[in-house]
Amino acid sequence: MWQRIKGALQRFMMGRHGGDQLSLAMLIVGLVLSLLSTFTRFMPLYWLGMIAYIWGIFRMFSRNDAKRNEENQRWVTFWTRFKTEIRQFFVRLKNFRKYKYFKCPQCKSRLRLPRKVGEVTVTCSKCKHQFKQKA
Numbered sequence: 726m727w728q729r730i731k732g733a734l735q736r737f738m739m740g741r742h743g744g745d746q747l748s749l750a751m752l753i754v755g756l757v758l759s760l761l762s763t764f765t766r767f768m769p770l771y772w773l774g775m776i777a778y779i780w781g782i783f784r785m786f787s788r789n790d791a792k793r794n795e796e797n798q799r800w801v802t803f804w805t806r807f808k809t810e811i812r813q814f815f816v817r818l819k820n821f822r823k824y825k826y827f828k829c830p831q832c833k834s835r836l837r838l839p840r841k842v843g844e845v846t847v848t849c850s851k852c853k854h855q856f857k858q859k860a
């Protein structure tokens with residue numbers, strides 16, 4: 726009995742995309758939003774949650790594997806960047822008194838100087854651009 730169900734399920738999922746990080750994220754978003762909507766009684770949250778849910782499930786059963794992989798790749802890249810940004814934000818917050826943080830005017834990469842060094846010429850570690858910076 727279970728064998729047959731398993732077999733049928735396997736046949737059904739054949740050539741379909743299956744679960745990935747983006748679908749998982751959508752299911753979690755759907756769950757969180759629908760929980761929030763029950764607490765706040767704010768119905769648009771519920772509908773947004775349902776859309777996230779349906780999109781997540783649609784992606785799992787989708788037969789367009791290439792498209793889904795591309796979406797998932799974009800999501801993973803975004804999420805990794807987002808997590809790094811958050812982590813760096815807290816590091817900057819912690820070292821706020823010790824360092825002045827600023828961006829390279831040319832390549833926008835983030836740099837720092839110890840506070841109270843006065844005006845110095847900074848060489849960007851990434852693009853080697855030189856500029857004056859007060860700290």
Ligand SMILES: [Zn+2]
Nearest residue numbers: 829832849852
């Ligand atoms: Zn630079």
